[in-house]
Amino acid sequence: MGMKGITKGNIARVLVIIAVLIGSYITSLHNYLLFHGIAEGFSIVIAFGIFFFAWNSRRIVDNSFFLMIGIAYLFVGSLDFVHTLAYPGMGVFKSGSTNLAAQLWIVARYVESLSILIALVVINRRFKVVPALIGFIAVFCLFLLSIFYWRSFPVCFVDGAGLTVFKIGSEYIISAILLASIFLMWQKRTQFDKNVSKLFIWAMVVTILSELSFTLYTDAYGIMNAVGHFLKIISFYLVYQAILTSGLEKPYTVLFKNLKDTQEALQHEVEVRKETELNLRNSMDNSPLGIRIITEDGKLLYANQAILDIYGYSSLEELVSTPTEQRYTPESYAEHQERRERRKLGQPVPDEYMIDIMRKDGAVRHVQVYRRPVIWNDETQSQALYKDVTERVQAQRALAQEKERLEVTLQSTGDGVIATDIEGKVTLLNRVGEQLTGWIEEEAIGKPIEEVFHVIHEHTRKRISNPVSSVLELRRIVGLTNHAVLISKDGTERIIADSGAPIHDERGNLLGVVMVFRDITEIRTLEDERLKAEKLESVGTLAGGIAHDFNNLLTGIMGFISLAKHKTDPGGEIFADLSQAEKASLRARDLTLQLLTFARGGAPIKKTANIKELLEDSTLFALRGSKVRAQFSLPDNLWPVEIDEGQINQVITNIVINADEAMPEGGIVQIGAKNNIVESKSALPLPKDNYVEITIKDNGVGISADILGRIFEPYFTTKQKGSGLGLATAYSIIKKHDGHISVESTPGTGTTFHIYLPSSPRPITEKKETTEEARGIGGGRILVMDDEEIIRELLYRELTDVGYEVTVTEDGTEAIERYREAREAGHPFDAVILDLTIPGEMGGKEAMEGLLEIDLHVKAIVSSGYANDPIMSGYKKYGFGGIAVKPYRVDELVKTLYNLLRKKK
Numbered sequence: 001m002g003m004k005g006i007t008k009g010n011i012a013r014v015l016v017i018i019a020v021l022i023g024s025y026i027t028s029l030h031n032y033l034l035f036h037g038i039a040e041g042f043s044i045v046i047a048f049g050i051f052f053f054a055w056n057s058r059r060i061v062d063n064s065f066f067l068m069i070g071i072a073y074l075f076v077g078s079l080d081f082v083h084t085l086a087y088p089g090m091g092v093f094k095s096g097s098t099n100l101a102a103q104l105w106i107v108a109r110y111v112e113s114l115s116i117l118i119a120l121v122v123i124n125r126r127f128k129v130v131p132a133l134i135g136f137i138a139v140f141c142l143f144l145l146s147i148f149y150w151r152s153f154p155v156c157f158v159d160g161a162g163l164t165v166f167k168i169g170s171e172y173i174i175s176a177i178l179l180a181s182i183f184l185m186w187q188k189r190t191q192f193d194k195n196v197s198k199l200f201i202w203a204m205v206v207t208i209l210s211e212l213s214f215t216l217y218t219d220a221y222g223i224m225n226a227v228g229h230f231l232k233i234i235s236f237y238l239v240y241q242a243i244l245t246s247g248l249e250k251p252y253t254v255l256f257k258n259l260k261d262t263q264e265a266l267q268h269e270v271e272v273r274k275e276t277e278l279n280l281r282n283s284m285d286n287s288p289l290g291i292r293i294i295t296e297d298g299k300l301l302y303a304n305q306a307i308l309d310i311y312g313y314s315s316l317e318e319l320v321s322t323p324t325e326q327r328y329t330p331e332s333y334a335e336h337q338e339r340r341e342r343r344k345l346g347q348p349v350p351d352e353y354m355i356d357i358m359r360k361d362g363a364v365r366h367v368q369v370y371r372r373p374v375i376w377n378d379e380t381q382s383q384a385l386y387k388d389v390t391e392r393v394q395a396q397r398a399l400a401q402e403k404e405r406l407e408v409t410l411q412s413t414g415d416g417v418i419a420t421d422i423e424g425k426v427t428l429l430n431r432v433g434e435q436l437t438g439w440i441e442e443e444a445i446g447k448p449i450e451e452v453f454h455v456i457h458e459h460t461r462k463r464i465s466n467p468v469s470s471v472l473e474l475r476r477i478v479g480l481t482n483h484a485v486l487i488s489k490d491g492t493e494r495i496i497a498d499s500g501a502p503i504h505d506e507r508g509n510l511l512g513v514v515m516v517f518r519d520i521t522e523i524r525t526l527e528d529e530r531l532k533a534e535k536l537e538s539v540g541t542l543a544g545g546i547a548h549d550f551n552n553l554l555t556g557i558m559g560f561i562s563l564a565k566h567k568t569d570p571g572g573e574i575f576a577d578l579s580q581a582e583k584a585s586l587r588a589r590d591l592t593l594q595l596l597t598f599a600r601g602g603a604p605i606k607k608t609a610n611i612k613e614l615l616e617d618s619t620l621f622a623l624r625g626s627k628v629r630a631q632f633s634l635p636d637n638l639w640p641v642e643i644d645e646g647q648i649n650q651v652i653t654n655i656v657i658n659a660d661e662a663m664p665e666g667g668i669v670q671i672g673a674k675n676n677i678v679e680s681k682s683a684l685p686l687p688k689d690n691y692v693e694i695t696i697k698d699n700g701v702g703i704s705a706d707i708l709g710r711i712f713e714p715y716f717t718t719k720q721k722g723s724g725l726g727l728a729t730a731y732s733i734i735k736k737h738d739g740h741i742s743v744e745s746t747p748g749t750g751t752t753f754h755i756y757l758p759s760s761p762r763p764i765t766e767k768k769e770t771t772e773e774a775r776g777i778g779g780g781r782i783l784v785m786d787d788e789e790i791i792r793e794l795l796y797r798e799l800t801d802v803g804y805e806v807t808v809t810e811d812g813t814e815a816i817e818r819y820r821e822a823r824e825a826g827h828p829f830d831a832v833i834l835d836l837t838i839p840g841e842m843g844g845k846e847a848m849e850g851l852l853e854i855d856l857h858v859k860a861i862v863s864s865g866y867a868n869d870p871i872m873s874g875y876k877k878y879g880f881g882g883i884a885v886k887p888y889r890v891d892e893l894v895k896t897l898y899n900l901l902r903k904k905k
Contacts, residue, residue, distance in 0.1 A: 032221045033089045039229040040084040046236040047077025050243050064127030065119045065191075066243060071132055072115030073239075075140045079108035082144070088221075100147070102156035102163075106170045107143045109211065111136075113177040116204070120184040123191060162218045165560055171211045172553070178204045178211075196242045203238035206231050290367075290386030293376050298340070301376060310367065310388050312359035322360075329356040329364060352475065354389075354508030366393040368508075397506045414518070419503070421512040424449045424468050428514075436496070436519060438489025453515070458483035458495060459706045467500030471513045477501045486517070495521045526685060550588075551865030554887030556790035558585045562890050563797060585887070604644030604736055604873065608762045611641050611648075611673060611692055618652035619671050627666030628659070628698075634673050639759035641692050647733045648757075651741075654726040655696050655753050662700025662751065670697040676756065686740050686756060694755040703745035711743065780830040780901060781822070784808045785815040785847060786863070787838045795833065798890040799897075812842030816850040823854060831900055833884070833893070836864035836871060845871055848879050859900050861893075 054070020083104035085092040093100065146153040156167035182204050189197040210231035217224035284291050284302075290310045293302035303316055311327060313319040325333050332355045342349050351371050356364055370385040416433035420426055425448060429441040437444070437452055444452045449468045456463050470478040479499045486496045498517030502510055561582045568575040612634045619630045659669045676693040678686050703711065712731040734741040738758050745751040782804045784795045792808040799806045807822075807829070809815040815832065822828050832851065834844035842850075844862050851858045862875050865886040875883050882896045 032226070033087070035226070036087055036229065037084055039233055040080050042233055043236045044077045044081050044084070046240045047073040047080065050239065051077070053243065058129050064125060065123045067127050067129060068115065068119040068122070068132060069243065071129070071136055072111065072119070075136050076108050076112045076115075078140065079104055079111060079143075083108060097157075098159065099155055099157040102167055103147050103153050105214070106156055106167060106174075107147070107153075109174045110170070111139065111143075113174045113181065113207075117177050117181045117184070120181055120188060123188060163215065165557065165564075168215045169553075169557060171215045175208045175211050178208050199238050199242035203235045203242065206235040206238065210235060290388075292384045292386070293374070294382050294384065296343070296382065301381060307386060310359075310365065310386055311357065312361055312363075327357055329358060332356040354393075366390045393506060393508075396504065416498075416517045418444075418449065418453060418515045418517075419512060420449050420468050420515070422472060422510055424472065424513075426452055427512060433517075436486060436488060436494060436517070438492070449515075454487045455484050455496075456487060458485045459709070461705060467498065467515055468513045471500040471502050472510070475502050475510060486519075494519045495524050522683070525683075549865070551886035552788050552791065554585055554588055555865075556788065556794055558582060558887055559791070559794035559798065559890050561585065563794070563801075566801070604647050604733070606642045606644050606737075606873075608640050608760045608764050609643050609645050609648075610638075610764050611643070611694070611757070612636070612638050614643075614645060614648060615652060615671055615673060615694065618649045619656050619669070622653045622656040623660060623669070626660050628663050629666075629668050630656075631668050631670045632672075633670065637675070638673055639675050639690060639692055640762070640764050641757045642760035642762070643737060643757060644733075648737070651730040651733050651755070652694075652696070654730050658726065659696065659698035659700060659751070662698055662702075667699050670695070672697075675759070678756070684740055684756065690759040691739070691756045692759055694757070695752060696755075697750060697752040699750040702747040702749050703743070703751055704747050708743065708745055712741075779803055781805045781807070781827065782897070783815060783819055783822075783829040783832040785810070785812060785833065785838075785844070786835040787811065787841070788835075791835075794890065795893070798894070802894060810841075811838045812844065812847030812850065815847050816842075816854070819851055819858075820854055828855070831859040831861065831897060833861045833863055833897070834880075836862055836869060837866060845878060852879050861896055861900060863888075863893075 051070050051074035054067055055074075058067055058070075083101055084090070086097075086100045086104055088098050088101065143153070154166040155164050156170075157163055182201055185192075185197055185201055185204070192200075210228045213224050213228040213231060217228070219225065285304050287304060288306055290307040291302070291304045292300065292307055294300050300316075300320060303319070308314065308316065308319060311319055313322070319327075324336075328336055335353075336355065339349050339353075349371075353369055353371075355367050355369055357367055359365060366389050368387040368389045370387075372383055373380050374383040375381075376383075414432060416436045417428065417430040418426060418433050418437075419428035425446055426444045429437070429439065429444045429452070434440055434444075439447075439452050449466055453466050453468075454463070455466055464484060467478040477499060478501075479497075484496055484498070486494050488494070496517045497520050498515055500513050500515040503512045503514055505511055561578050565575060565578045565582070568578060615634060616632060619632075623630055656669060656671075663669075672695040674693050676691045678684055678689060678691055680688040682688075711727050713728060731741055734755060734757070740754075740756045742754045743751060744754075780803075782799055784792060784799075784806060786792050786795070786808070787810055792810070796806045796808050807818055809818055812834070815834065819829055819832065834847050836844040838844075844864070848858075848860055848862070851860065858879070860880050861882040861884055862871060862878070862880040863884040863886060864872055866872070871878055871880075872883055872885065881900045884893045884896055
């Protein structure tokens with residue numbers, strides 16, 4: 001609620017809220033359990049009130065957002081009610097504890113935050129109340145069963161230890177969901193009343209503060225718990241104001257906004273139509289085309305100024321008083337009389353024709369006439385549009401005189417040209433047309449156009465009509481359908497673009513059709529590649545930002561799980577649970593890595609590798625436990641390639657898994673590779689160079705032609721549980737390796753993928769160190785710079801455990817100062833770990849520049865969740881000695897640090 005609103009009539013309401021909060025605070029000091037019950041009871045009443053309001057207005061409300069929020073708060077209130085009963089000291093449940101209350105709290109907040117987010121996403125879709133209610137009931141029951149019956153819900157509070165990582169992480173995730181909801185609410189604010197959207201945004205902001213406060217309490221009766229409940233009271237009050245109060249005071253702007261907007265739009269449309277009618281009349285009066293409205297018996301009802309200009313008369317009366325035969329040439333008058341007689345007899349008359357008129361000054365003009373029925377003064381009349389085409393006709397006559405020269409030009413043009421008569425039989429075929437169709441002109445002349453010009457649809461493989469028949473019917477220029485493939489006489493297929501145009505004599509009579517077409521196979525191939533790259537680039541822009549923040553969270557989660565495992569009995573149940581959590585985090589990291597593959601501007605971290613070993617290892621790993629058998633054809637003399645092994649492993653794994661799924665009853669996937677020299681004139685979209693060509697072939701169900709061209713698109717999938725990222729990821733990776741990937745498939749026969757990777761002139765070098773060696777080095781002073789507190793604490797604890805002396809800093813400025821102080825004191829740091837991106841402060845790149853000014857031999861590792869940043873792939877150019885891509889296992893960072901310090905020694 002803004003200050004403007006308070007000064008205009010909400011002062012009393014604010015004072016009541018303040019009094020309630022003060023009273024609640026005093027109550028919490030004397031009887032915290034009573035305070036908790038009052039606070040939760042307030043929230044529960046508000047939640048149920050929102051539900052009853054939405055439920056009772058469901059048949060008249062047209063706002064899906066408020067309906068879904070109303071249903072959601074029924075279950076949020078129910079969960080809060082059970083949470084209140086389970087609170088320590090209530091004595092309702094035998095198993096009542098701080099952990100049980102915390103579990104129910106987390107479930108309620110997940111339901112609340114996700115419901116708001118989903119409601120904003122589906123705000124413009126038709127909302128079905130009953131299915132939504134059933135879905136909420138199912139989720140509600142599943143959560144309660146997992147807590148009370150199965151006892152599978154993660155622990156949220158441990159007596160004596162405090163909040164668990166799951167509880168704290170959940171609060172952050174819920175806050176992130178609410179932040180996303182705030183963003184969507186702001187984007188879609190025009191669909192809400194201005195005050196309603198503001199109240200909802202403030203409610204979510206206060207809820208986020210409430211959730212963050214619950215990450216800090218250590219006692220169910222502590223001050224941070226009380227702060228969280230105070231904030232919850234405020235947030236529920238704001239929601240109450242947004243839905244109940246505003247909905248009752250201004251239902252048309254809150255609940256029926258769409259209806260109001262529709263009414264306003266209809267009123268606007270009526271006004272626009274009135275204005276359009278006036279504009280239409282003005283347009284007709286001032287149109288450059290001559291316009292006449294005449295009755296069936298030839299009486300003139302309307303003529304604009306352009307008609308007078310065409311005939312050369314000064315007034316409509318003068319034009320009407322002139323006998324009709326004097327306004328035509330003799331030949332055109334005879335044709336005019338014939339058309340009138342045919343109309344009287346009900347015989348068909350062309351709607352478009354040419355006439356030769358006699359102007360008042362005796363000049364002959366050629367006029368194109370378009371005739372059509374119109375409603376004029378509520379009756380059907382005939383409208384004739386006149387266009388003076390004298391210059392065009394004269395030009396056509398001049399062109400006819402140049403026929404012989406045109407013949408030479410047609411034979412010299414780079415496009416194929418076919419001319420036909422009005423029966424669609426070939427009369428001309430130029431040299432390029434002969435090459436593309438496979439027919440010679442002498443054989444083609446006199447043949448039906450369909451026999452010479454055989455065109456099918458690229459995807460459906462069905463025959464499509466050529467433009468000749470359409471031009472003959474419509475008597476205007478017609479283009480060929482997209483995705484047209486010309487099949488020549490010898491069976492060669494080419495993607496073409498063409499158009500057909502009518503051929504007229506000087507009187508406008510249709511003589512035939514001329515069709516121009518060209519081979520665009522190569523252009524289409526390059527265009528398809530460009531469009532794919534653009535799609536991936538747009539996805540990458542979004543993916544990079546999301547993955548960075550997510551990687552920071554994952555780094556902390558994975559790191560502290562690792563710390564907890566080191567302090568837990570490997571044979572115990574807790575160790576097993578931590579291992580499962582770590583596996584889930586690794587799966588999340590894999591998904592993040594796939595998203596980062598799309599990130600714009602990045603490059604793979606390459607090294608020279610043996611592609612044969614990588615193909616064998618990746619394929620066998622992907623087929624473990626499968627009925628499908630791998631068959632390799634990999635010669636020993638394959639050229640080395642410059643690749644990011646992790647990314648290429650991902651490509652091979654994704655394709656092999658697809659092959660395995662295409663052969664559910666088992667089969668053989670054939671993996672082959674060979675050296676390939678691509679010449680400059682090759683059909684492949686690759687520069688001239690040496691490549692290793694990889695072939696992955698299966699004998700599975702195959703891919704239909706109508707979707708084959710879309711399989712590399714992001715999020716396109718035919719699988720019920722597929723993400724649509726697998727092949728899109730593969731495409732992006734190969735492109736970033738300066739290679740090429742293509743596919744060919746026949747339904748029922750199988751699918752073959754071809755991958756081209758540039759060869760490397762450098763020899764293969766490999767050097768591996770073990771984690772045990774890295775953890776055993778001990779000693780040394782390490783400076784850590786990272787803006788995330790959880791990561792600073794994680795690295796401090798882990799590196800200290802393995803024997804290092806660790807100093808942590810929040811930004812580059814502080815890191816440079818600490819490094820300088822240590823060097824001047826005679827106790828320099830042995831290595832530094834720098835986070836690349838520090839919002840609003842000096843990041844790793846600038847910090848490294850400052851450190852190099854102090855010490856040219858500084859040993860540094862760059863760390864970032866932006867794996868697509870150019871610094872990560874070319875870190876050595878910036879003075880770094882190693883990289884750590886978030887999210888990482890701390891053991892991996894320890895190994896990188898070990899290698900860096902070993903080089904120093």
